[in-house]
Amino acid sequence: MKDGSAFLNDNAQRIADGMIRDAERLRIAVSKGPLGETLIDAGSKAPGGIEAGLRMAEAAMGGLGSISAVMDRASDKWPFALEVRSSQPVLACLGSQYAGWNLSNDDYFAMGSGPARALARVEALFTTLTYRDTASSAVLILETAEPPPMPIVEKVAKATGLAADKLTFLYAPTQSLAGTVQIVSRVLEVALHKANDLRFPLENIVDGMAAAPIPAPHPDFLAAMGRTNDAIIYGGLVQLFVTGPVEAAMNLADQLPSRVSRDYGQPFADIFTQFKGDFYAIDPLLFSPAEVLVTAIETGHTFRRGGRDSAMLERSLG
Incomplete structure (x- = not known):
């Protein structure tokens, strides 16, 4: 696809905005960080749930994937499964969903996934992927129990070329329902x-x-x-x-x-x-x-x- 034509961050932003609108129903918490960044807790202090995880996963794919919980009748022991589909699998999975951005500062560590990666393009993988996203805001998913500290927010803002108040971070630990869903997706x-x-x-x-x-x-x-x-x-x-x-x-x-x-x-x-x-x-x-x-x-x-x-x-x- 031509640069900017996949609208990875725009799609993810719409998903994140929908999560904010439905925060109470999704059992998630929304707040603003010290630099104006939007923080969506989908499973750390907020309980979150399966639906929150499904939406996180679709945001992680830049809106180019369809993810649903389905019945797997071939399995008696684990009767429910995640089903993932994409007609742009390279961009959705490698250009967006892959957790390839190392974000660490002092004792904070997280791997960033989501479409903000296609704006920052700081990973070696983007020497293979030629697509460049263009957007006025960016979304990043973090597999962690803690929101990003200020130096991480500043790092992401600098790499994406956006002001911090144009960034949205969705986070949930592996131990949570939402975290489980978005990882298995x-x-x-x-x-x-x-x-x-x-x-x-x-x-x-x-x-x-x-x-x-x-x-x-x-x-x-x-x-x-x-x-x-x-x-x-x-x-x-x-x-x-x-x-x-x-x-x-x-x-x-x-x-x-x-x-x-x-x-x-x-x-x-x-x-x-x-x-x-x-x-x-x-x-x-x-x-x-x-x-x-x-x-x-x-x-x-x-x-x-x-x-x-x-x-x-x-x-x-x-």
Whole structure:
């Protein structure tokens, strides 16, 4: 898409404004920070909920994704799932939803996701993604229990070229309902990110849809993080529709499922502990859906690989 034509931040701003309007119904809290930034607490001191998480997730995708909670009749133990769809999956997932912006200051740390990233373009990923968003306001999603401190707000304002009072931060911890939903909604995004790591041409990915079970939140951070990751790694299903050589589609399907990783086969919380909390020591091939379908739309071939791992879901999700 042409620069500015996806309206990622404009779309997300409309979603955020709707959340502000419906704050009482969504059980979220809205306030202004010291620099005039808008703060939306969707699950920290405010209880939030599933609907707040769904809207956070759609804001994270810059309004280019559709996310809903659906019944999964194939599963007796985890009968509800998140369904994610996008007809602009590269922009929605990698250009917006991916949590790739490292925002840290003293003892504050958060990874920023959402369309403000496409204004700031400070990540290496944007050497591959050529799209530049244009907007008069920006939205950023933070997976944390605390609002961003002033130095982080100033950093985001400088990087996006906007005044602080034009920024909206939505935040919720992993342990919350909203946090759980918005993290599991990345099931399509992890497939796109892995496809990029595998050097599959992103311009050949033209559509995508995905689903993953909604785990129960857990008050312990490590357990909550484990459940949200395992919902995707052992329970996620993704279908990508691609153009280009059919052999490339087949090769992508071969390499995309999580079970190709050397670290596959343990609950994520155990893996994280084994590597002493170092995300970068974990095999990056693990961060992908359990089951994939890659459809070569020019030939009609569909390649199915991987599968849901019910035993691992039982160990992790309970």
